[in-house]
Amino acid sequence: MINKLVKKIEDLSAPIVVGLDPMLEYVPEHILQKAYREKGENIEGATEAIWQYNKGIIDATYDIIPAVKPQIAMYEQFGIEGLKVFKKTVDYCKEKDLVVIGDVKRGDIGSTSAAYATGHLGKVTIGGKYFRGFDEDFITVNPYLGSDGVKPFIDVCKEEQKGLFILVKTSNPSSGEFQDQLIEGKPLYELVGKKVAEWGELHMGSSYSYIGAVVGATYPEMGRILRRLMPKTYILVPGYGAQGGKAEDLVHYFNKDGLGAIVNSSRGIIAAYKMKGYEKFGPKAYADASRQAVIDMREDIKQAWVAAKR
Amino acid sequence: MINKLVKKIEDLSAPIVVGLDPMLEYVPEHILQKAYREKGENIEGATEAIWQYNKGIIDATYDIIPAVKPQIAMYEQFGIEGLKVFKKTVDYCKEKDLVVIGDVKRGDIGSTSAAYATGHLGKVTIGGKYFRGFDEDFITVNPYLGSDGVKPFIDVCKEEQKGLFILVKTSNPSSGEFQDQLIEGKPLYELVGKKVAEWGELHMGSSYSYIGAVVGATYPEMGRILRRLMPKTYILVPGYGAQGGKAEDLVHYFNKDGLGAIVNSSRGIIAAYKMKGYEKFGPKAYADASRQAVIDMREDIKQAWVAAKR
Numbered sequence: 001m002i003n004k005l006v007k008k009i010e011d012l013s014a015p016i017v018v019g020l021d022p023m024l025e026y027v028p029e030h031i032l033q034k035a036y037r038e039k040g041e042n043i044e045g046a047t048e049a050i051w052q053y054n055k056g057i058i059d060a061t062y063d064i065i066p067a068v069k070p071q072i073a074m075y076e077q078f079g080i081e082g083l084k085v086f087k088k089t090v091d092y093c094k095e096k097d098l099v100v101i102g103d104v105k106r107g108d109i110g111s112t113s114a115a116y117a118t119g120h121l122g123k124v125t126i127g128g129k130y131f132r133g134f135d136e137d138f139i140t141v142n143p144y145l146g147s148d149g150v151k152p153f154i155d156v157c158k159e160e161q162k163g164l165f166i167l168v169k170t171s172n173p174s175s176g177e178f179q180d181q182l183i184e185g186k187p188l189y190e191l192v193g194k195k196v197a198e199w200g201e202l203h204m205g206s207s208y209s210y211i212g213a214v215v216g217a218t219y220p221e222m223g224r225i226l227r228r229l230m231p232k233t234y235i236l237v238p239g240y241g242a243q244g245g246k247a248e249d250l251v252h253y254f255n256k257d258g259l260g261a262i263v264n265s266s267r268g269i270i271a272a273y274k275m276k277g278y279e280k281f282g283p284k285a286y287a288d289a290s291r292q293a294v295i296d297m298r299e300d301i302k303q304a305w306v307a308a309k310r
Numbered sequence: 311m312i313n314k315l316v317k318k319i320e321d322l323s324a325p326i327v328v329g330l331d332p333m334l335e336y337v338p339e340h341i342l343q344k345a346y347r348e349k350g351e352n353i354e355g356a357t358e359a360i361w362q363y364n365k366g367i368i369d370a371t372y373d374i375i376p377a378v379k380p381q382i383a384m385y386e387q388f389g390i391e392g393l394k395v396f397k398k399t400v401d402y403c404k405e406k407d408l409v410v411i412g413d414v415k416r417g418d419i420g421s422t423s424a425a426y427a428t429g430h431l432g433k434v435t436i437g438g439k440y441f442r443g444f445d446e447d448f449i450t451v452n453p454y455l456g457s458d459g460v461k462p463f464i465d466v467c468k469e470e471q472k473g474l475f476i477l478v479k480t481s482n483p484s485s486g487e488f489q490d491q492l493i494e495g496k497p498l499y500e501l502v503g504k505k506v507a508e509w510g511e512l513h514m515g516s517s518y519s520y521i522g523a524v525v526g527a528t529y530p531e532m533g534r535i536l537r538r539l540m541p542k543t544y545i546l547v548p549g550y551g552a553q554g555g556k557a558e559d560l561v562h563y564f565n566k567d568g569l570g571a572i573v574n575s576s577r578g579i580i581a582a583y584k585m586k587g588y589e590k591f592g593p594k595a596y597a598d599a600s601r602q603a604v605i606d607m608r609e610d611i612k613q614a615w616v617a618a619k620r
Contacts, residue, residue, distance in 0.1 A: 144452055145484075172458050191491065
């Protein structure tokens with residue numbers, strides 16, 4: 001799956017992942033009202049609206065992006081009905097041949113980590129038949145519990161030829177509270193980064209490991225250091241755009257081969273029609289605004305590369 | 311909710327929480343076969359079996375325990391059908407007036423943490439009406455992302471009079487890989503513990519905070535230190551029994567008032583009928599074995615207290 005991700009990124013010249021993190025307030029009124037008319041002004045109606053909204057964005061962008069990253073929290077907030085739409089979104093994206101990174105940030109120990117891995121990446125066997133839960137291609141994982149929390153995920157990844165992105169340095173303002181603390185003169189995120197590189201050796205693809213890292217766009221200096229520490233690790237970079245990360249900072253997250261990083265944008269793509277510069281699309285053409293925002297983001301990253309090479 | 315938890319612990323003299331972490335292999339054959347006959351040998355049948363198994367344990371123990379801790383991973387591994395049984399289990403336990411600690415170990419940033427908090431502790435408003443997702447009383451939270459990852463959970467807790475247990479020092483063998491690393495001479499878990507005590511001040515109950523901590527039974531010396539660092543923090547203690555934690559070690563996790571800690575046992579209670587000393591119950595009376603295991607655990611902790619006071 002890492003090989004497929006790398007190939008798609010190369011073919012489309014787009015190291016971009018679209019964060020499918022829908023909020024009810026992003027959904028255009030015409031979609032919301034239609035869903036309420038059909039399913040009622042209730043949890044079924046609201047989650048139907050989110051599904052239709054997602055579908056519009058996927059249909060408008062799937063041919064120019066390699067991957068999507070649905071954030072499960074945005075679905076989980078609506079309980080079971082929300083999680084049904086998460087699953088429907090994962091399945092639909094896979095039909096469209098997109099690589100699906102489930103942003104689930106799970107993490108536990110032993111058999112519990114194994115159970116999460118089974119639910120999101122693997123399968124259960126009942127009466128000799130396989131059943132798959134959410135069936136993403138990659139998921140994000142929290143490393144706080146250490147190796148015996150992470151290894152059960154890697155075991156399932158090996159069986160399924162799937163992968164992980166492990167949190168190393170997150171994009172939020174207070175990520176430094178624990179992650180930047182110095183241990184023998186080096187910040188914790190470097191120690192975690194080294195571990196991710198080690199874990200990565202357990203499950204290598206052809207040029208990069210199936211075990212990736214999450215490093216926020218908002219800390220480019222740290223990105224540069226982590227890039228060097230984890231040469232075979234694909235880095236998933238959140239925080240571009242709405243969170244403040246700029247394209248010129250992103251070059252630090254890539255290797256010289258122009259690969260090694262995939263940049264996430266959520267709100268900036270899926271709610272583009274509400275953003276400065278995209279108002280002309282209006283709510284009815286929200287998906288066209290998302291497509292344009294992907295094209296602009298691709299160009300923004302490309303220009304930053306050109307500038308960096310000068 | 312923390313006041314209710316403390317009161318129930320006092321009334322029952324049982325600082326015990328039963329971990330409802332069902333595995334298909336724990337479910338007695340007669341329950342499994344009945345569920346397969348009724349729903350088919352498939353995901354519906356398997357999750358029905360887990361539900362019937364849980365219900366038996368809850369019915370047999372609810373009057374002698376203050377709380378349960380369903381581990382969501384064990385349900386999530388079966389996808390949507392599994393999560394329906396998680397929800398059914400939460401609801402049934404609340405009907406039985408048990409305090410429900412959702413062991414979900416969620417953690418993210420900003421609006422994403424807020425979405426998890428909404429889904430597990432809070433409510434969404436649609437058309438002026440409230441809808442609740444999973445609706446546990448407490449959940450466990452991973453602190454790796456720092457304050458702005460944790461505070462959105464606390465905000466929802468304040469609104470709902472609910473609480474958290476935040477991972478500080480986990481019970482697994484490799485928990486030290488990151489958690490024990492020294493920062494200015496003190497391990498990371500102490501820094502996290504201090505933060506938990508600070509966060510706890512944001513949402514106090516009458517004697518303890520709504521914001522608790524998770525500290526594994528397998529590291530009693532660290533438990534003693536953390537107990538002192540977080541005097542108003544309730545400590546949820548996993549790792550007793552099957553994971554190797556002993557009753558005599560547990561005394562360090564309590565305050566002098568005999569309160570301040572609640573000890574989890576999962577496999578040792580729910581799969582007691584498969585354990586040494588409980589074989590006589592047999593699979594048909596598995597729930598009676600669970601009840602006896604609770605009674606024995608309560609006595610084991612009590613004896614350790616008596617020994618410690620001598």
